[in-house]
Every structure is written in structure tokens, then in C-alpha cells.
Amino acid sequence: MSxxxxxxxxxxxxxPLSHSSAAVVLSTTSTISTADALPxxxxxxxxxATVKVAVRDLSIHYGTTTALSGVSLDIAANEIFAIIGPANxxxxxxxxxxxxxxxxxxxxxxxxxxxxxxxxxxxWRNVYALRRKIGVVxxxxxxxPLSIYDNVALAPRLRGIKKPSLLDEIVERSLRRAALWDExxxxxxxxxxxxxxxxxxxxxxxRALSQDPEVLMLDEFSIAVxxxxxxxxxxxxxxxxxxxxxxxxTNLVQQANRLAERTAFFLNGECVEVGETEALFEGQVQDQxxxxxxxxxxx
Amino acid sequence: xxxxQPLDWSLFRAEAINRQNxxxxxxxxxxxxxxxxxxxxxxxxxxxxxxxxGWSALSWEFLxxxxxxxxxxxxxxxxxxxxxxxxxxxxxxxxPLGVAAAIYLSEYARQEHWLTRVINLATIxxxxxxxxxxxxFGLGAFVAFFRLGTSILAASxxxxxxxxxxxxxxxxxxxxxxxxxxxxxxxxxxxxRWQTIRHVVLPNALTGILTGIILQVSRAAGETxxxxxTGAAFFLPYLPSGVMDQTMALALHLFxxxxxxxxxxxxxxxxxxxxxxxxxxxxxxxxxxLRMHLRSKKKW
Numbered sequence: 001m002s003x004x005x006x007x008x009x010x011x012x013x014x015x016p017l018s019h020s021s022a023a024v025v026l027s028t029t030s031t032i033s034t035a036d037a038l039p040x041x042x043x044x045x046x047x048x049a050t051v052k053v054a055v056r057d058l059s060i061h062y063g064t065t066t067a068l069s070g071v072s073l074d075i076a077a078n079e080i081f082a083i084i085g086p087a088n089x090x091x092x093x094x095x096x097x098x099x100x101x102x103x104x105x106x107x108x109x110x111x112x113x114x115x116x117x118x119x120x121x122x123x124w125r126n127v128y129a130l131r132r133k134i135g136v137v138x139x140x141x142x143x144x145p146l147s148i149y150d151n152v153a154l155a156p157r158l159r160g161i162k163k164p165s166l167l168d169e170i171v172e173r174s175l176r177r178a179a180l181w182d183e184x185x186x187x188x189x190x191x192x193x194x195x196x197x198x199x200x201x202x203x204x205x206x207r208a209l210s211q212d213p214e215v216l217m218l219d220e221f222s223i224a225v226x227x228x229x230x231x232x233x234x235x236x237x238x239x240x241x242x243x244x245x246x247x248x249x250t251n252l253v254q255q256a257n258r259l260a261e262r263t264a265f266f267l268n269g270e271c272v273e274v275g276e277t278e279a280l281f282e283g284q285v286q287d288q289x290x291x292x293x294x295x296x297x298x299x
Numbered sequence: 300x301x302x303x304q305p306l307d308w309s310l311f312r313a314e315a316i317n318r319q320n321x322x323x324x325x326x327x328x329x330x331x332x333x334x335x336x337x338x339x340x341x342x343x344x345x346x347x348x349x350x351x352x353g354w355s356a357l358s359w360e361f362l363x364x365x366x367x368x369x370x371x372x373x374x375x376x377x378x379x380x381x382x383x384x385x386x387x388x389x390x391x392x393x394x395p396l397g398v399a400a401a402i403y404l405s406e407y408a409r410q411e412h413w414l415t416r417v418i419n420l421a422t423i424x425x426x427x428x429x430x431x432x433x434x435x436f437g438l439g440a441f442v443a444f445f446r447l448g449t450s451i452l453a454a455s456x457x458x459x460x461x462x463x464x465x466x467x468x469x470x471x472x473x474x475x476x477x478x479x480x481x482x483x484x485x486x487x488x489x490x491x492r493w494q495t496i497r498h499v500v501l502p503n504a505l506t507g508i509l510t511g512i513i514l515q516v517s518r519a520a521g522e523t524x525x526x527x528x529t530g531a532a533f534f535l536p537y538l539p540s541g542v543m544d545q546t547m548a549l550a551l552h553l554f555x556x557x558x559x560x561x562x563x564x565x566x567x568x569x570x571x572x573x574x575x576x577x578x579x580x581x582x583x584x585x586x587x588x589l590r591m592h593l594r595s596k597k598k599w
Contacts, residue, residue, distance in 0.1 A: 104486055106409045132489035142484040145503055154498065155488045204484075211488060 051118070052077040052215060052245040053098060058112035060093045060102075060269075067093040070112070071271040073264055075215075080237060080246040082260030082277065084253055084293070089266040091249040095217045098247075099134045100127045117214075132159065135208025139220040141200035143192035148175075148184050151192045151203055155211045170210055178206035179236050198229030205236065216240060217247045222255065234259055253294055257281050265290045349576060353569030361570060370534060370556050371563050375571055377538055381451075381546035382578070385526060386519045388455035388542065389462065394512055396459075397466030401508075404467070405474035406496055426464035430524045433461040437529040452542040454530025461525050462515040469511025473504040506593040513586035517579040523550040533559065549575045 053075040060068040068090035075081045083091050093108075100121055102108040114121045116130060124130045132155070144151050152171045161167060171188070175181040180202040184195070192203050201221055208216060218237075222230040237246055237259060250256055256263045257277055264274040265287075272287050273280075285291045292298055364374035400422075408415040437457025447453040477500050485495040532545040533555045539546045553571045556563045 099487065101486065104492075106411070128489040128491060130489075131487060134487075136484075136487040138480070138484065140480070142480045144481055144484060144499060154485075158485075158488060158490045158494050158498065207484075207488070 050076055052116070053247070054115040054118070055094075055098075056113045056115070058094070058097060058110065058114060060090065060097055061109045061111075062093075062105075063107050066269050068097070068266075068269045071266075072112075073271060073274050075245060075247060076261075077245050078241055078243075079262065080241055080248055080260045082248045082250055082256035082263040083266055084250055084256050084263060085266035086293075086298075087251075088268070090269040091266050092219055094266070095136070095219055095247065095249060098215075098217065099131045099136065100124075103127060132211050133214045135205075135211050135213035135216045137201070137204050137208050137216070137218040137221050139223045141197065141204045141224065143195070143200045143203060146192060147189045148192050148195070148203060149188040152206050152210045155207065159211075174206040174210040175203075177209050177236070177240065178202045179232055180206055198225045198232075201225050201229070202233060202236075205233065209240075213244060215245045215247060217249070219249045220251055221248075222250070222252065230255075253296075265293060267293070345576070349569055349573040353566055353571075353573040356564070356566035356570035357573060362574070365536070366534065366552075370552075370560050371567070375549065375552060375574065377535060378547040378549045378552040378571075379574065379578075380538065381531065382520055382549040382575075384451055384539065384542075384546055385455050385458060385531070385548055386516055388451060389458035389519050390512070390516065392456055392459035393463045393466050393515070397463050397512075398470050398508060400463075401467045401470035401474060402496060402501075405471050406492060406500065422464045422467050426468060428461075430461055430522050433457055434525040434528050436460065437525055442529055448543065449528070449532075449545055450530045450543045451539055451546050452530070454526040454546075454548075455542075457525045457529045458519045458522065461522065462519055465515055465518075466511055469514070470504070470508045473507025473511065474500060476507060477503045506590055509593070510586055510590055513582055513589075516582050520579055520582070521550055521575065523548075523554050527551050527554075549578070 051074050055071055055073050055075075058068060058071045059066070071090075071094065083094065085091055096102065096105070096108070097110050098114055098116070098121070102110045116124070116133070121127075121130055144154065146154065149171055152174050153167045156167060156170050161170070172181060172185075175184060180199060183199060184190075184203075192200065195203060201224070205216075205218075205221075216237075221233065225233065234255070237248070240246060248256070248260060260277045262274060263277040263280055265272045265280075267289060273285065273290050275285070280290060281294060283291060285294075361374045362379060363376050365376055366378075367373035404415065404418065404422075408418075434457060437453060437460065441447045441453035441456045442449055445453075447456075481499050481503070482495050485499045486492075490498070526548055530545055531548040531551045533547075533551070535545060535547055549571060553568060553575065556571065557568045
């Protein structure tokens with residue numbers, strides 16, 4: 001199904017994804033709202049297969065400071081979607097709004113809507129279930145003060161899985177998918193914090209994968225990782241794309257170029273533009289600022 | 300560098316100002332070291348005097364028999380047991396309450412909310428209230444209002460009220476010392492606040508929380524004022540049969556035989572003081588051992 005949707009997205013330029021215009025945005029929302037009335041319709045299934053995360057007029061404020069204003073964009077299933085932009089452009093706040101971390105931040109207020117699988121995240125009754133569907137990787141690897149095994153087994157355990165054989169299986173699969181298994185399989189009981197920086201970051205990816213997420217959000221994952229490991233993780237991400245949607249916030253424009261099908265450029269809390277990565281890097285931009293940023297003239 | 304060029308040695312010579320700074324820095328270091336050493340003197344003196352004057356009265360019998368002959372002879376068994384009773388029950392009351400309050404204040408409350416600030420301020424001020432004031436509060440609240448009478452329970456609860464604020468503050472500090480990133484990582488996995496506290500925050504704050512608690516144990520064991528109005532008796536010829544009975548306690552016993560009873564042989568109060576001191580020392584040693592054990596397992 002994943003290949004199908006990507007192909008669909010590539011071959012048909014008129015699909016909602018290739019555009020970010022308001023008209024198309026409207027049609028997507030209306031599709032979803034009519035589909036709600038007819039749950040069994042094939043139309044809805046297609047909409048779900050295509051758009052994983054739909055963001056509509058999203059604004060984020062911290063007290064009186066605006067972190068993000070009026071962002072609307074669609075993220076397709078099984079794509080790598082990059083968000084680039086200088087510091088303080090609202091990229092991390094954007095990620096936090098998607099998995100509803102605003103509930104845990106007293107001064108963070110979010111307006112607009114985020115549709116996850118076509119359902120407004122604010123109508124999810126169980127935000128914890130929503131967050132489990134979204135794996136998060138932080139800029140600096142956060143190795144919880146636990147063994148390698150327990151780090152990866154934490155999420156399944158929190159979900160109530162107790163059976164050792166099942167946990168073993170999840171841990172092994174997650175570590176394999178994060179390309180860390182071979183390096184740690186003989187010392188699973190060692191502390192996660194004893195690993196090197198690059199290994200720790202892969203450990204946090206494995207931890208995110210242990211949730212079996214539908215979306216993986218990475219926030220500048222390569223900031224504390226050496227170039228060789230960065231390339232390994234990038235290869236991992238290309239593999240993972242087959243099974244999940246990846247949102248990649250990055251400071252490195254070349255990383256977006258290497259990995260992402262589409263890229264959004266954020267600047268000062270505003271989404272300047274969203275486009276096919278290749279086109280953007282070829283200079284087909286709608287806004288001069290995007291080009292300036294991509295070519296390293298600022299930021 | 301060509302060999303013909305002479306080396307400029309002035310580059311390596313300490314300037315006068317540097318030498319002066321160096322001397323000053325040495326002077327201060329010695330001063331501070333002396334201050335630190337000064338702290339050791341009273342502790343060593345106390346130990347020496349207690350051992351010198353009290354050791355002769357100390358024996359297994361002293362620890363396990365009742366005082367006799369108007370407390371001028373015999374042992375301290377009921378007082379020792381009473382102190383253990385009082386401390387244990389006060390801990391049962393103050394630890395769950397204090398740790399729960401600290402968890403709320405650190406993990407749930409909005410830090411900038413005025414009520415949180417008022418509670419924090421009240422807690423810190425409560426920690427500074429003199430113990431005799433706690434004693435009067437205990438007398439009014441537990442003995443009279445809740446009709447517990449002068450009993451182990453009333454005295455323990457008074458001790459608990461006295462130690463509670465410090466338990467809260469030290470637990471709060473230990474919880475705050477757990478990196479925020481751990482919580483974030485856990486929340487992002489879909490953990491609830493409680494799961495995060497239970498699996499990540501508490502295990503990592505435990506060392507500090509326990510240290511704070513154990514320091515309060517030694518404080519509760521040593522206090523006299525809070526218990527003398529609320530449940531500790533000067534002398535009882537029997538052991539308490541339950542928490543509603545009065546009891547003797549080491550600290551009050553020491554006060555009594557030192558000031559209230561004539562003709563007590565000199566070595567007996569010193570021996571009582573030695574036992575109290577050893578008890579506190581033992582508890583603190585336990586705290587240090589526990590902390591070292593937990594820290595060796597600390598993982599970040």
C-alpha cells in the first residue's frame with residue numbers, strides 16, 4: 001500500500017499533495033468531513049492512505065510570544081517530509097503541536113487544527129494513544145538511566161506488555177530497525193548512557209520504534225552525531241519510510257535534500273513555502289527567502 | 300627560530316602582580332582549610348567527652364533494663380524503645396504525606412501559579428518554626444482537639460508535623476534534580492504523568508529523597524520539646540502497650556536526669572547522651588551507606 005500511495009503521489013500532479021494552495025486544502029478537508037458521514041466509502045480510505053497529517057491554520061503561542069502563525073500543510077503517508085529553517089522559526093513547536101505536547105506545557109496555546117489520519121487530534125479522547133502512534137527523536141540523545149534493553153522495552157511496558165518473550169522480540173526488532181542490534185546484542189543489560197553519542201541516538205530511534213509508530217518525528221537528530229553515523233541513520237530512515245511517515249526537522253539543508261520528498265521552509269514562525277525538495281533545490285521557489293536560505297545567504 | 304636569536308626569557312618570568320595574586324590565593328586557601336578543620340573539633344570533642352565520662356556506665360544491661368531507684372540507677376530500656384516507637388510512627392505519617400506533597404508541587408503544580416508559590420513559601424517557613432511552637436501546636440491539635448490525649452500517637456504526629464516541611468523541601472529538590480529531558484522523552488512515548496513519575500522520575504530521585512528522610516529521623520530522635528507536652532513521660536514503670544499510651548524517650552530522659560532528678564551519678568546522663576548520639580550516628584551511617592549503594596547504580 002505504501003508504494004502505491006507514493007506512486008500515486010508522483011504520477012498525478014493534481015493529487016492534493018503536490019499543491020499547497022488553499023483551494024486544494026479546502027477540498028481535502030471537505031473530503032474528510034463527507035467521509036465521516038460515510039465511514040465505509042472508498043474515498044475515505046484513499047484520503048487516509050494519502051494524507052497522514054494535515055495541518056490547518058496552526059498557530060502556537062507561548063504567553064504573548066508567537067512561535068508559529070497560520071501554518072497549513074499536508075504530510076503524506078510514507079513520505080519523508082523535511083522542515084528546514086533557522087533557530088526560533090517554530091520547527092520544534094510545530095512537532096510538539098502534532099503530538100499534543102501543549103497539554104503538558106502550561107503556557108503553550110495552540111489554535112487551528114491538526115488532523116491525524118483525518119481525525120482532529122483535539123477530538124482524540126486518549127492523547128496517550130495518539131502519542132504512542134508518533135515516535136519522537138530529540139536533538140540530543142536522551143538515554144534514560146536504564147539498560148539498553150530497558151530503554152527500548154519501556155514504551156511497550158508502559159503499554160502494559162509484560163510477557164518477556166514478546167518484549168525480547170520487540171527490543172530485538174526495534175534495535176535491528178535502528179541498525180544498532182549488531183553493536184549491542186551482547187550487552188543489552190549495559191547502561192544506555194555508556195554507548196557513544198551516535199549509538200545513543202540510534203538507541204533513541206530504536207526506543208521510538210518500539211512504540212510501533214505510524215509517524216516518526218526527528219528534531220535535528222544529527223546535531224550531536226558524527227557524519228558517518230549521520231549517514232547510517234539517514235539510510236535507516238530511507239528504509240523506515242516503507243513502513244511509516246517521517247517528519248524530519250533539520251538544520252542541515254543538504255540533509256533535507258538527501259532524504260526528503262518534500263520540504264517546508266519555516267522562518268520566524270511562518271511557513272514560507274512547501275515544495276518538492278528537488279524543485280526547491282533547483283531554484284524553483286515561490287519566495288526569494290527560501291532560495292537565499294537554501295543557498296546559504298542567511299541562517 | 301634561528302640559533303643566533305637569543306631566547307626572550309622574560310616571557311617565562313612571573314610578573315610581580317602574578318606572584319602577589321599567587322600569595323593571596325594561597326593565603327585564602329589556608330584560611331578556608333582552617334575553617335573546615337575547625338568544624339571537626341567540636342564533633343571530636345563531643346565524642347571524646349561522651350566516651351570518657353559515659354563509657355563506664357554503658358553495658359548491655361544499661362540498654363535492656365528499666366531505670367530504678369528514682370532513676371538514679373538501672374538502665375534506659377523504656378526510653379530507647381520509646382524513641383524508636385516515636386520516630387517510626389512519625390515517619391509513617393510524614394514520609395507518605397511529604398513525598399506526595401513534593402511530587403504534587405514538583406510534577407503537577409504550575410510552578411508560576413500564585414498558589415504554588417504560597418504553598419512553597421509556607422513550607423519553607425514551616426521548616427523554620429521553632430520546635431517548642433510545634434509542641435504547643437501538637438498539644439492543641441492532637442492532644443486536645445483530636446482527643447488523642449498525651450500518647451505516642453499524639454507525640455509522633457507532632458514530630459511528623461515538625462519534620463514534614465523539611466521532608467517536602469528535600470524531596471522537592473531531589474525531584475527537580477531529575478533532568479527534564481527524561482520526562483519529555485517519557486511523555487512523548489505516550490506515558491501519563493503518573494507513569495512518568497513512577498518509572499522515570501521517582502527511581503532517579505530516590506537517593507535524594509531517602510537522604511532527606513533519614514536526616515529527619517535523626518532530628519526527630521533528638522528533639523525534646525515537641526514530645527514533652529504531647530506524649531512523652533518523665534518516668535513510667537511499664538512499657539507502652541499501644542500507640543494510645545504514653546512512653547519514655549531518650550532525649551526527654553536525658554533532660555530529666557540531668558536537671559530534674561537530684562543525686563544521679565554523673566556517668567548515667569553521659570551514657571544516655573552517648574546512646575542517643577550513637578543512635579543518630581548509626582542512622583546517618585545507614586543513610587550514607589544507602590546513598591553510596593544507590594549512587595553506584597545511578598546511571599547518568
